[in-house]
Amino acid sequence: MGVRTALTDLLGIEHPIVLAPMGGVAGGELAGAVSEAGGLGLLGAGGGQRDWLEREIDILRARTEKPWGVGLLAWALELPTLEWVIAQRPSMIMVSFGDPAPFVQSVRAANIPLAVQVTTLSDARQALELGADVVVAQGAEAGGHGEGRGTLPFVPAVVDVAGDTPVLAAGGIADGRGLAAALVLGAAGAVIGTRFEATPEALLSAEETAAIVAANASGTTRDRVLDVAQDSAWPRRFTARTLRNRFTDTWHDKEDALRFDSIAKEEFTAGVDRGDMDYLPIWAGEAVDLIAGVEPAAAVVERIADEARWALNSVRTNPGTPPD
Template identity: 65%
Template sequence: MGLRSALTDMFGIEHPIVLAPMGGVAGGRLAAAVAEGGGLGMIGGGRGNADWLRRECALAASGTEKPWGIGLLSWAINQDILAAAIAWRPAAIMLSFGDPAPFAPSIHDAAIPLVVQVTSMAEARRALDVGADVVVAQGTEAGGHGGGRSTLPFVPAVVDVAGAVPVLAAGGIADGRGLAAALVLGAAGAVIGTRFEATTEALLDADEATAILAAGASDTILGRVADVAADAGWPAVYPARTLRNAFTETWQNREDELGDDDEALSEFRAGVDRADMDYVPVWAGEAVDLITELHGASALVGRISAEALDALDSVPREHH
């Protein structure tokens, strides 16, 4: 018996698992592999680079006939980028980080399910106001950019205000026990990112994958160093969780100073260009402790779902 939920019913998928649309990591091959495994694959469309999006969507479309979607950054896109995404007729479009209101009507008009990722209760209410079909409650344990709430208390709080709208849990989930916990909290499934970075289909260099396999939660850091150094334009309200490296250790909590230091900024760019791991930002969440092996993404989806079933079945129940 599989794990059925409002998520699996909505998208006709086998397992209540969604690939986090990680920018620069979740390309078409990874999205297709997750879809083939019975989850909902998501391409990390980010700011919507047209050539990149076209290439990766083509890979997904040729790699699977099962549902896959596209994730975009609300603060960074425009209507033209959204129109290009809609033209692929994805199974879902996820908007994250910023106000979804300017873009929700176009997605609704296209009859594409709108998924909105939120990091606060105010954002959750905004997502519901604009008609989100699914809300993703992302905790601060997540890799990459996020907010300031912990997953465990945040998810049920969003579930309570969402009513009939399905809520997904994100942040710190890397195995079936995390998925089981999400379901017990009232979520209809989980959005999983860092675990899928350590797969053969992820757009990650071998050194980055090796770093994730070797890391523990204490090796991650939440801050804005990488964004300031890359002049990425990210809103300051959304810091990013990455693996610690020499550059973050030097500049953490000194971001204002870093932004004015041309020599340090040049040093960062040169280090990233030569793929020096003392400089390269590797997005990774606190569940990185649980990731010790590289897997194929398709098989991983079923494995996580099976682990969740086992975890739920193993909970002792007192009989009266």
């Protein structure tokens, strides 16, 4: 039996667990497995490359008939792509990182729940004013791109301004204790990314997965090194948390110099092309401390749900002694 929240009621899912739409990680196999286990699997569609989406949605639909969704990057998204995604009838569309305003009307007109991921309180207010059905409050502990707010204080701040709109917590959540904490903070569920990287369904190599399992939070870094090395169009305001490697250690806090160093960029590209772990980007958050091994995605969903129920029941039955 799942934990019932405003999110589970909205989407008709069993557990308030959402797969983060991680680019290069969350494909059809992983999203389908999370949905089939009772959570909500989101495809990490980025700007919406059509051939990738067609392939991965076919894979996802073969895995499950339960609700699923698509995550898209606002700064890279174009309306024709969004309209195509809408035509696939996902159960939710999440838009992150950039101005969601150009896309709200199309999603709402299709009667598809729209989630907007935010990293600041002002962005949360904008999402609410635009009519987002769900607001995802992402803290800086998250892997991949984000900003500087900590999850613990950020989530309740967003909950306070959201009113009846469900809020999801994201960033640093990898087990049932984290999900339970998010629910206690007033969230209706959690968006979980890094933990699902260590699953056989993730679109990662065995070497990348092993690196995530072996890592700890001190082995992550948040900067723009990898974006600059790739001449990425990611907006400058968003830094990225990844596993540290030799290249990130060399160029951390030296992004302005890297921008004009063509030799270093060529070295980086060559290293990535040959799969060299001294160069390869591995997006991962501080929750790597909580990952002890590789598990099937369904087992991760079920364990997190069970742990959350246990944690919530433990708080109810043994709340501790109040202060004098």
